[in-house]
Amino acid sequence: xxxxxxxxxxxxxxxxxxxxxxxxxxxxxxxxxxxxxxxxxxxxxxxxxxxxxxxxxxxxxxxxxxxxxxxxxxxxxxxxxxxxxxxxxxxxxxxxxxxxxxxxxxxxxxxxxxxxxxxxxxxxxxxxxxxxxxxxxxxxxxxxxxxxxxxxxxxxxxxxxxxxxxxxxxxxxxxxxxxxxxxxxxxxxxxxxxxxxxxxxxxxxxxxxxxxxxxxxxxxxxxxxxxxxxxxxxxxxxxxxxxxxxxxxxxxxxxxxxxxxxxxxxxxxxxxxxxxxxxxxxxxxxxxxxxxxxxxxxxxxxxxxxxxxxxxxxxxxxxxxxxxxxxxxxxxxxxxxxxxxxxxxxxxxxxxxxxxxxxxxxxx
Numbered sequence: 001x002x003x004x005x006x007x008x009x010x011x012x013x014x015x016x017x018x019x020x021x022x023x024x025x026x027x028x029x030x031x032x033x034x035x036x037x038x039x040x041x042x043x044x045x046x047x048x049x050x051x052x053x054x055x056x057x058x059x060x061x062x063x064x065x066x067x068x069x070x071x072x073x074x075x076x077x078x079x080x081x082x083x084x085x086x087x088x089x090x091x092x093x094x095x096x097x098x099x100x101x102x103x104x105x106x107x108x109x110x111x112x113x114x115x116x117x118x119x120x121x122x123x124x125x126x127x128x129x130x131x132x133x134x135x136x137x138x139x140x141x142x143x144x145x146x147x148x149x150x151x152x153x154x155x156x157x158x159x160x161x162x163x164x165x166x167x168x169x170x171x172x173x174x175x176x177x178x179x180x181x182x183x184x185x186x187x188x189x190x191x192x193x194x195x196x197x198x199x200x201x202x203x204x205x206x207x208x209x210x211x212x213x214x215x216x217x218x219x220x221x222x223x224x225x226x227x228x229x230x231x232x233x234x235x236x237x238x239x240x241x242x243x244x245x246x247x248x249x250x251x252x253x254x255x256x257x258x259x260x261x262x263x264x265x266x267x268x269x270x271x272x273x274x275x276x277x278x279x280x281x282x283x284x285x286x287x288x289x290x291x292x293x294x295x296x297x298x299x300x301x302x303x304x305x306x307x308x309x310x311x312x313x314x315x316x317x318x319x320x321x322x323x324x325x326x327x328x329x330x331x332x333x334x335x336x337x338x339x340x341x342x343x344x345x346x347x348x349x350x351x352x353x354x355x356x357x358x359x360x361x362x363x364x
Contacts, residue, residue: 002130002132002153003130004155005115010094013042013093013096014087014092015045016098016104016108018099019051021050024047024055027147028164030098031055033157033158037157041094043062044061044063045061045063045064046064046083047064048069051257054165067079080107083107083111084107087108087110092111094114094117095111095116096150096151097117098147099118100119104118105118105127106124115130118131119133120134132149135149140298142303143299143300144160148160164283164285171261172265172266176266179263189223189224189268190266190267190269191225193213193271195210195237195240196236196237198232198276202293202323202324203275203292204331205273205334206332207239207240210271213339214248218248226267228263228264229252231253232253237252238250264286268287269286269289271289274292274293274295274297274300281302283303288307289346290308290309290310291311291334292310293334294320294331296318297309308342311334
């Protein structure tokens with residue numbers, strides 16, 4: 001264990017958030033643990049703009065500072081200088097770095113924060129006042145535990161729990177009004193499909209199989225189907241809608257993350273690849289089935305009692321590759337009927353009924 005910090009001297013805390021949606025969701029238990037260890041402190045999070053909706057309504061967070069990058073060398077340097085100045089003027093006593101990058105440690109060092117806590121990786125050990133060793137056993141568990149281990153390395157209480165997110169009520173109202181314009185009312189049972197995955201095609205179940213699941217949901221459950229994804233996933237969403245025989249509302253690239261969170265919260269079910277929205281749905285406690293191929297659900301699977309994973313054991317998975325050098329067998333071996341049976345199981349469970357495996361003839 002590293003040298004202790006006197007908690008009574010900590011009044012203002014800066015947390016550097018991770019950069020990607022799924023990773024940021026998985027830091028939520030650690031974020032809440034910071035609040036529990038420092039209940040009276042003012043807690044600010046430094047975050048990239050696209051993950052801010054995950055944080056700005058969280059009761060543990062008092063303030064969010066946006067940190068924009070990727071606009072060119074000159075603009076990035078100016079933004080870095082601007083953020084360092086903000087950090088200096090706000091008088092933080094403690095920085096906790098959930099992001100592993102060298103830059104995260106550099107910002108807090110230049111910002112004059114006395115206590116700087118994070119994993120002593122990426123060549124940044126000298127920039128940290130309290131470098132936490134990243135033990136091998138930490139790398140073998142779930143990412144939720146990975147972030148909690150930073151606090152445990154300081155000797156602070158950090159209970160294992162599932163992530164929780166909070167939706168902006170105004171976004172819920174706005175998204176409800178939008179759905180009404182498409183003929184979807186509050187009492188309708190919504191099933192959302194999330195067929196994309198920015199990481200690469202090895203994480204994507206085929207669009208036509210997502211389409212079959214959408215058709216089953218309409219035919220068997222009387223559901224209204226939403227297709228969701230980012231701007232970069234619009235082509236995938238369009239392919240799913242085109243392959244469906246039943247109607248669906250394709251919202252790929254048409255909502256902000258805050259809007260997507262509000263829509264997912266409205267859903268009765270979520271079917272997804274291993275993606276950021278998968279973690280959002282799990283943290284909103286929406287029943288979901290996640291389809292895994294090249295990635296490892298032990299490390300990045302959805303956390304929560306209402307999540308099921310479909311993955312086939314193959315000799316090469318999980319390989320963690322973005323693209324398969326062979327035949328994508330880990331994904332292509334999964335049939336829609338398997339996913340549907342998991343969905344039926346979860347729905348029966350949610351309704352409080354005893355599960356009975358569906359007869360194969362029940363599948364269209």
